[in-house]
Amino acid sequence: MAHKKEKTFQFMIVGGGIAGVTCVEQLSSQIPSADIALITAGSHIKAVTNYKQVSKTLEEFDVEERPSSVLEARFPNLTVIHPAVKSLNTQSHTVETADGRVFGYEKLCICSGGRPKLLTQDNPYVLGIRDTDSAQAFQKQLSKAKRIVIVGNGGIALELVYEVEGCEVIWAVKDKAIGNTFFDAGAAQFLIPSLEADKPERAAPCRRPRYTTEEPAAGASQTFTAGLSLPHGLVTDLSSFSVEYECEVEKIFTAEDLHNSPQQTLRPENGENWVCCSDSSANLGTWPVYILLTNGKTFGCDFVVSATGVVPNTEPFLHGNNFALADDAGLQVDDHMMTSEPDVYAAGDVCTACWEHSPLWQQMRLWTQARQMGWYAGRCMAAHVLSEPIELDFCFELFSHITKFFNYKVVLLGKFNAQGLGPNHELLVRCTKGQEYVKVVLSGGKMVGAVLIGETDLEETFENLMLNQMDLTQYGEELLNPNIDIEDYFD
Ligand SMILES: Cc1cc2nc3c(=O)[nH]c(=O)nc-3n(C[C@H](O)[C@H](O)[C@H](O)COP(=O)(O)OP(=O)(O)OC[C@H]3O[C@@H](n4cnc5c(N)ncnc54)[C@H](O)[C@@H]3O)c2cc1C
């Protein structure tokens, strides 16, 4: 670093997402006199609003983007610095920003988040969604699209397939059921009818008609075809929605690529006759981009959404240091959120929790965990400066997540998908179509996980049963008997 150091801060945080902002808030409240810098790439920061502690470990809040000046107004000792960090030198305890300024730190917390793990880089027809800018780019493209293909089976895909309207959606998933990151095939089956129903908030006239469903055969696609006879002039696009199960992407190519290799024969997609490009060139070039799946089908579309997870954002600014990285490329952190480099902490999507986890907790890259890690990292940084002891926070005892999919409240607790339990577990399921889906995971007679979809009101009781690890063997299936008030039962 050739430039002169402008100033050294006692605490420096890189990244204005949930983790970074919560870390700033925590440090500022613990050591109000501390000199803190927040260096972030954009002009806006992410703020937690309407925070609500639902139970011992479950929390709910909204996330809002706000100008970073709002944070500076709240904390007089905070300096927000733009633009992004270009490089970090852990030996000299300095960072250099993209505009060439150099700042020193005593303790640093890296909260640079993650970026979409795209199917392919630099293809303008393959979009990832990460932040406001990419969401706006997606919306712009969507407004003109007739058909899109969504690849991936996690949170973003689940949200998109429910929200996208007015265009045909083909959803390609690797698995036998939808939403495998969050639930099992039973829950998927419970949720699928929501894709056919009119959405509660939708005002007439609806842009996507009602759908009828067909059960998928193993490895087949499930198609929801338009089931309404539409009044003339109201809706012109008979859009449809279909899932291609158990397949991955073999190739993404443009019409130009097809012209260049005309002997390439591609199997026809559902209901269309253009794709066998060697003998039917009539429709060649109709779509800007084509996607060939491993089930042999090729779909033309306006663009492909790559909803295939995130990779920790460590490149390129952490190069040249000796950070220990986990298998998922996250910065390894210990139970004090410390990386392998001295005085450097990390929190949120960029890090991988490498302490010995509680048997009922796992890391998932979510808002809640970004907030909890940012908060705990702030506490650890302050405790180290003040030479106070600190123990791993209680929030890492039990995995918990509240969210909404297909307009249902979804609560996930503990090893909700029996993660890491092997065959050594038992499942209890209660399901009322269109109302609720309750799944409990038991291991050795104790409750270790649950998926609660709908207004089940069971989260607090189940959370307690998991935290106290009571032996439930004697209750058997009665645990989910809807006629028993389980809350009173275990009071
Ligand atoms: C489309 C989408 C929807 C989601 N929906 C949900 C949901 O409903 N519920 C949920 O729990 N989770 C959701 N998530 C996941 C959640 O957004 C993340 O887990 C969470 O935001 C991670 O927070 P973070 O602070 O670690 O990182 P981020 O929020 O990604 O923030 C990283 C920050 O670092 C900054 N930065 C990056 N590099 C640099 C650099 N070199 N120098 C300076 N600053 C830098 C960025 O500008 C940004 O401000 C969603 C994710 C996506 C992409």
Ligand SMILES: NC(=O)C1=CN([C@@H]2O[C@H](COP(=O)(O)OP(=O)(O)OC[C@H]3O[C@@H](n4cnc5c(N)ncnc54)[C@H](OP(=O)(O)O)[C@@H]3O)[C@@H](O)[C@H]2O)C=CC1
């Ligand atoms: N409401 C909520 O809680 C929401 C949370 N999020 C979070 O935001 C982050 C980003 O979301 P998202 O991108 O959906 O990530 P997720 O990690 O949730 O899901 C990624 C999905 O893509 C699959 N996948 C990975 N690589 C490929 C590939 N090459 N081909 C086909 N499928 C692939 C994964 O399968 P496999 O697991 O088998 O690798 C997984 O099903 C996640 O951390 C997610 O938890 C996002 C939206 C909503």
